[in-house]
Structures are given as structure tokens and as C-alpha cells.
Amino acid sequence: MRPGFIICYSVLENYFFVGRKREEELVDNKFCVLVVDDEDDTREMLDRGLRRRGYQVKVAADGKEAIKQLKASNIEIILLDIRLPDCEGIDLLENIKKINPDTEVIIITGYSSVESAILSMKRGAYDYLEKPLKIDKVAALIEKALEKHKLLETVALYEISTAIFSTIKMKELLQIIVDLTMKVLRADDTSVMLLDEQGKLYIAISYGLTEDIIKKTRIAIGERISGWVAQNTEPVILTGDLKDDPRFQELSVRGDIKSAIVVPLVKNKKVLGILNANRIKIEKGFNKGDLYKASIFASLVSLALDNANLYKELAILKDHMLLANEGLKKEESKCRDMIRELELSQKQLMQSSKLAALGRLVSDMAHEVNNPLMVISGTAQLALMEGVQDETMKSNFQIIRNECVRAKDIIERLLQFSRPSKGEFKKKDINDSIRVIVSLISHQFEINGIAIEEHYTKEPLWVCIDDKQIQEIILNIMNNAKDAMKDSGIIKIIISQEQDKARINIEDNGFGMPQEVLNKIFEPFFTTKEKGTGIGLSICQNIIKNHNGELNYASIVGKGTTASIKLPLAKEQ
Amino acid sequence: MSKILIVDDEPVIIDILTKLLLLNNFEVLSSVTGEDVIDILNRGEKIDLVILDMKMPKIRGTDILKKMREFDMGVPVLILTGSIDKYKHEEEFKQFGLNLDDVWQKPVDLYLLLEKIKSKLMKS
Numbered sequence: 001m002r003p004g005f006i007i008c009y010s011v012l013e014n015y016f017f018v019g020r021k022r023e024e025e026l027v028d029n030k031f032c033v034l035v036v037d038d039e040d041d042t043r044e045m046l047d048r049g050l051r052r053r054g055y056q057v058k059v060a061a062d063g064k065e066a067i068k069q070l071k072a073s074n075i076e077i078i079l080l081d082i083r084l085p086d087c088e089g090i091d092l093l094e095n096i097k098k099i100n101p102d103t104e105v106i107i108i109t110g111y112s113s114v115e116s117a118i119l120s121m122k123r124g125a126y127d128y129l130e131k132p133l134k135i136d137k138v139a140a141l142i143e144k145a146l147e148k149h150k151l152l153e154t155v156a157l158y159e160i161s162t163a164i165f166s167t168i169k170m171k172e173l174l175q176i177i178v179d180l181t182m183k184v185l186r187a188d189d190t191s192v193m194l195l196d197e198q199g200k201l202y203i204a205i206s207y208g209l210t211e212d213i214i215k216k217t218r219i220a221i222g223e224r225i226s227g228w229v230a231q232n233t234e235p236v237i238l239t240g241d242l243k244d245d246p247r248f249q250e251l252s253v254r255g256d257i258k259s260a261i262v263v264p265l266v267k268n269k270k271v272l273g274i275l276n277a278n279r280i281k282i283e284k285g286f287n288k289g290d291l292y293k294a295s296i297f298a299s300l301v302s303l304a305l306d307n308a309n310l311y312k313e314l315a316i317l318k319d320h321m322l323l324a325n326e327g328l329k330k331e332e333s334k335c336r337d338m339i340r341e342l343e344l345s346q347k348q349l350m351q352s353s354k355l356a357a358l359g360r361l362v363s364d365m366a367h368e369v370n371n372p373l374m375v376i377s378g379t380a381q382l383a384l385m386e387g388v389q390d391e392t393m394k395s396n397f398q399i400i401r402n403e404c405v406r407a408k409d410i411i412e413r414l415l416q417f418s419r420p421s422k423g424e425f426k427k428k429d430i431n432d433s434i435r436v437i438v439s440l441i442s443h444q445f446e447i448n449g450i451a452i453e454e455h456y457t458k459e460p461l462w463v464c465i466d467d468k469q470i471q472e473i474i475l476n477i478m479n480n481a482k483d484a485m486k487d488s489g490i491i492k493i494i495i496s497q498e499q500d501k502a503r504i505n506i507e508d509n510g511f512g513m514p515q516e517v518l519n520k521i522f523e524p525f526f527t528t529k530e531k532g533t534g535i536g537l538s539i540c541q542n543i544i545k546n547h548n549g550e551l552n553y554a555s556i557v558g559k560g561t562t563a564s565i566k567l568p569l570a571k572e573q
Numbered sequence: 574m575s576k577i578l579i580v581d582d583e584p585v586i587i588d589i590l591t592k593l594l595l596l597n598n599f600e601v602l603s604s605v606t607g608e609d610v611i612d613i614l615n616r617g618e619k620i621d622l623v624i625l626d627m628k629m630p631k632i633r634g635t636d637i638l639k640k641m642r643e644f645d646m647g648v649p650v651l652i653l654t655g656s657i658d659k660y661k662h663e664e665e666f667k668q669f670g671l672n673l674d675d676v677w678q679k680p681v682d683l684y685l686l687l688e689k690i691k692s693k694l695m696k697s
Binding site: 405 | 583585586589590592593596628654655656678679680681682683684
């Protein structure tokens with residue numbers, strides 16, 4: 001069983017001694033030199049000479065004693081005789097480096113052999129001295145070795161800080177911290193505990209602990225060693241039995257830990273968490289040098305953790321901002337949609353009010369014009385009835401009569417445009433409606449050299465329509481198609497189902513329309529025909545809209561035009 | 574010989590229709606204001622058909638139809654109007670016992686009008 005003792009240090013040099021054994025040398029700031037030599041004279045000379053120069057000195061006559069001393073104390077320099085009674089100095093050097101790689105070893109040899117010197121240097125010795133030794137020379141070499149030792153520590157510290165500040169991402173940072181802790185403090189079990197939202201310590205990352213322990217562990221401030229360190233913001237080294245430490249008497253301690261350093265992670269007087277470094281398999285306990293390193297390391301870790309937290313907060317803030325921005329974009333999009341709808345409504349309102357005004361105007365005009373038309377046409381017809389003999393007169397009266405009928409038709413169409421009938425909607429197979437109208441006009445179209453190709457659906461396509469209105473639209477579109485072909489051509493009528501809509505495509509291979517004409521075809525009174533009124537397609541569009549459908553035109557100059565009607569399929573009842 | 578009453582605020586139209594009807598051996602009575610129609614019908618004179626304009630300055634065609642229904646005159650009527658959305662007023666016409674094919678919009682083909690008048694008289 002290991003000798004039980006505990007030594008705890010604070011970084012502020014307020015240290016505590018509790019336990020059976022007081023290790024005076026560990027609290028002294030002097031560097032410690034271990035002299036390992038089987039010659040009494042050499043040991044005594046070095047002990048005396050080095051003490052005089054301010055070093056703590058320990059002595060060992062053989063390898064066994066040397067290892068014992070090394071494990072028990074914090075030794076910076078070892079003067080090692082290459083020939084010992086119980087072992088070869090070279091082998092002992094290897095063991096020393098295993099126990100504490102930071103300890104600098106200077107080889108003492110009575111045999112000035114270059115080979116043994118090179119070998120010892122290869123095994124990690126700092127330098128070698130030849131016997132007989134001169135104390136001044138020894139002290140000068142020790143000073144040099146210590147300088148190297150300090151330099152290495154500075155370099156290590158620089159490397160640590162570079163590594164720690166290489167990331168601001170918490171997950172990566174925690175991994176770097178535990179890796180460095182293992183390396184820098186030569187721990188075989190390490191963990192970083194941070195404070196959760198309830199102010200309890202949880203294990204943010206660890207080496208050597210099971211997932212279950214990591215998940216379950218929640219330590220309140222003041223509880224156990226970790227909680228004590230967080231509460232007191234005071235680092236501790238723990239070695240040996242803690243039963244005798246009055247601070248930890250009420251606290252539970254992990255039994256498998258041989259030595260531990262627990263350091264608070266503090267930034268701006270605020271505890272962020274704690275860093276644990278434990279030695280379980282390594283026999284040698286942590287010492288003052290380790291605590292010193294751990295304290296500096298912890299201050300760097302605290303800074304990096306604080307940065308990572310700030311980064312995390314910034315990232316959250318950024319997410320919130322992005323979310324808010326996304327929300328704003330959505331709102332903006334909604335506003336735009338609303339504006340579009342308003343503009344559309346406004347246009348429709350304008351169109352409706354225009355149509356209403358036009359309706360009133362046309363209605364009044366129709367009354368005013370139809371009466372004189374009646375007079376003109378009636379007079380002409382009466383003259384014909386009364387028996388006009390002159391053929392020219394007869395022909396003239398007939399022309400008058402026909403033109404009156406044309407004028408009446410124009411007025412009728414204007415009336416229809418301005419007062420679109422709501423229509424009588426009935427469930428109907430659109431194939432049947434179209435078949436009827438095609439059968440009525442196909443002969444006339446054939447005479448004009450125009451063939452009609454009909455493509456119906458196999459199954460009925462039920463739509464809810466005013467049959468007469470839809471037939472009128474088909475007739476109108478087909479007449480337009482006919483007018484777009486000079487002497488011959490083909491009109492294809494293709495009926496199909498497109499999701500929940502019936503589609504009627506009327507394709508001609510006529511002249512086609514340029515885009516600027518296509519853009520205007522639904523405008524009332526726009527026409528490219530010599531005798532057209534320009535309201536046919538406006539009426540068609542109004543009627544299709546009343547059917548909750550769509551009427552679209554596509555055209556390529558020289559190739560032809562396709563009118564496409566979409567009507568919602570009737571709901572099954 | 575059937576007697577036909579023409580009601581229209583346009584004297585020229587009354588003239589044309591009168592000529593048409595006389596030419597086809599009908600007796601013709603006419604009213605330009607429409608206000609005296611009920612009097613004419615009430616004075617015991619047998620009228621076989623009324624050709625009625627709807628939009629007149631002093632009295633509307635519908636008012637005349639109402640009066641005729643009120644007095645239960647049972648005279649067939651043919652509407653001849655300058656402008657009307659007959660589909661919109663279909664129900665209204667039905668109340669006066671008129672079908673949509675009894676409502677004609679000017680200008681009319683006189684031959685067709687004549688055929689219609691004859692057919693209405695045959696039915697009555």
C-alpha cells in the first residue's frame with residue numbers, strides 16, 4: 001500500500017499541509033538536485049558544494065534508492081554516475097525518463113568514452129561530466145540544464161497557447177484541452193467540467209470515464225472535490241488519502257485516483273468550470289511544478305473557453321438574426337403578394353367599374369341606336385315588301401337591311417361584353433359539347449379548305465359549364481383560327497385531362513401572331529381584322545373566368561397559334 | 574281581321590309597323606305615350622295583340638304589363654324593345670306570362686316579326 005499523504009497548493013502560494021508527512025522541500029522554491037553515485041566522497045562533495053550554491057540536494061548510492069527518491073520528490077536535475085552497483089547508469093537513465101521525462105539528467109563518468117557519452121545523450125541525457133569533478137563546472141552545467149528546462153517549458157507553453165487558441169468552436173476546443181492536459185500534465189484520466197443552466201457542474205468532455213458516468217454526473221457547487229474547487233476558486237493537488245483533510249471530509253472522492261490536480265477555470269472572477277487531471281496508472285504523484293503548469297494552462301483554457309462561449313453566443317445571435325431576417329423576408333414576400341393581390345383587385349375593380357360604365361353606356365346607346373336602326377332597316381324592308389321594281393334599288397335596300405343587321409350584331413356583342421351573363425351551369429362531358437359545335441361548323445370549314453382534327457378523351461370529362469357559352473367560345477376561337485389561314489390549313493382540337501382540370505387545345509397552322517399582338521389580344525376593342533370589333537376574345541376570357549377557368553394563347557409567327565382553355569373538373573356528387 | 578295595338582314612343586317605328594300590318598291586312602291602333610293603353614283596352618274595344626316597347630319616357634313597359642295583369646285583360650303581348658338583357662329579366666317576364674321568345678330586340682326582321690305575330694294570334 002502506498003504511503004498516504006496529501007499535499008495541496010494554491011497558485012497564490014498559500015499552501016496547505018495535511019497528512020502524515022511534511023515534504024518541506026516541495027514547498028521551497030529552490031531547485032532540487034539528486035546525486036546518484038556509489039562513491040561516498042563524490043556524493044558528499046556534490047551535496048556540500050551544491051547546497052552552498054542554493055540548491056536542495058538529495059543523494060542516492062544506487063539505482064533503487066534513486067528511483068525511490070525520484071518518485072517521492074520533485075527533482076529537476078539528476079547527476080547520474082554511469083556505473084552503479086545495482087544497475088547500469090544508462091538503464092537507470094531510461095527509467096528516470098519514463099518516470100519523469102522533464103527531469104534533466106547529467107551523466108557522470110570516470111571513463112572518458114565518447115561512445116558511452118553519445119549513448120547517454122541518445123537516451124535523453126542533457127550532457128556528461130568526466131571525473132574528477134570540479135564543483136564550479138558541475139554547477140555551471142546544472143545552470144545550463146535548468147535554462148534549457150525553462151526554455152522548454154516556455155516553448156511548451158507557447159505551443160499550448162497556439163493550440164488552444166487555434167479554434168473557437170467549443171467541441172473542437174474541448175478536445176484540444178483534454179489532449180493537451182494528458183500531454184502537458186502527464187495525466188491518464190482527465191475531464192473538463194462546465195456549468196449547466198442550473199449552475200451545476202457537468203462533464204463536458206473526458207478521457208477515461210464511461211458514457212454513463214458522463215451523462216449522470218451533475219455536481220452542485222460545494223459538492224465533492226470539483227464543487228469545492230469551483231466554490232473556492234482554488235486549485236488543489238490531491239495525493240494519497242483524503243480522509244485527514246478537513247476540507248474534504250464531507251466530500252466523496254474517487255477511490256481509484258492515485259493523484260489529481262483540480263484547477264478552477266475562471267474568467268473575470270466568474271467560474272466557467274473546472275479542469276481535472278488524474279493519475280491512475282502512473283505511480284508518481286503530481287508536484288508543485290505540475291500545479292504551476294496546470295494553473296497557467298487553466299488560465300489559458302479559461303480564456304479560450306470564454307472566447308468559445310462568446311463565439312457560441314454570437315453564433316446563436318447570428319442564427320436569431322438569420323431567423324428574424326428570414327421572417328422579415330417572408331413578411332416582405334407576404335406583403336408583396338398582398339400588394340399584387342390588391343393591384344389585381346384594383347385592376348379588376350377598375351375593369352369592373354369600366355365595364356359597368358361601359359354597360360350603362362352601351363345599354364343607353366343600344367336603345368338610342370337600335371330604334372333608328374329599326375327605322376332604317378324597317379323602311380328598307382317595307383320598300384322591298386311594297387315591290388320595288390328597280391334592281392339597283394332592290395339591291396341597295398337589301399344592303400341597307402344587311403348592314404343594319406350587322407350593326408345590331410355589333411351592339412349585341414357589346415351588350416354581351418359589358419353584361420356577361422352568369423350563365424346556366426350544368427354538369428356536362430366537355431367532349432360532347434365540343435363534338436356538337438364541331439359538327440355544326442365542320443362543313444363550312446371544309447368548304448374554306450380547312451380540315452378539323454378532333455382528339456377526344458376516351459373517358460368522359462365532366463365539367464360544370466354553361467354549354468351555350470362554352471360553345472360560343474369554341475366557335476369564336478375556331479373562327480379566329482380560320483381567319484388566320486389563307487386558303488387551307490388544319491385546326492386540331494385536343495381534349496385532355498390535366499390533374500383536376502379539363503384542357504381544350506385548339507391549334508391552327510396559320511400565320512401566327514407576333515408577341516406585341518399576342519400581348520393585346522384580350523384587350524377590349526383590340527383587333528387586327530378589317531371588320532372585327534375586337535371584343536370577341538375579351539368576352540371569351542370573361543366567360544372562362546366565370547367558369548373559374550383559364551384561357552391562354554401561344555403563337556409563333558409563320559407556324560401557328562394555340563388557344564388553350566382549362567376548366568375545373570366537376571366535383572363528384 | 575285581327576286588331577293590333579302598337580305602343581312605342583318613336584312615331585317613325587309606329588309608322589313602319591303600321592304600314593307592315595296594314596299591308597298584311599291587320600287593323601292597327603297605336604299609342605305613342607303608353608299612358609292611354611289601359612283606357613284603350615278598357616273601353617271595350619277588342620284588341621288581339623299588343624306590340625309593346627319597354628323603355629318609354631312617360632311610362633315603362635313593365636308598368637303597362639302590371640296594369641294589364643291587374644285588370645286581367647288576357648291580351649297576348651309581344652315585346653319589341655331597343656335594348657334589354659332579356660335573360661336578366663326572364664323571371665320578371667314569366668310573371669307576366671311571357672316567354673323569352675316573346676321578347677324581341679330592335680331592329681327586327683319584318684318578315685320574322687310578321688310570322689311571330691301570326692303564330693301568336695293563332696295560339697290565342
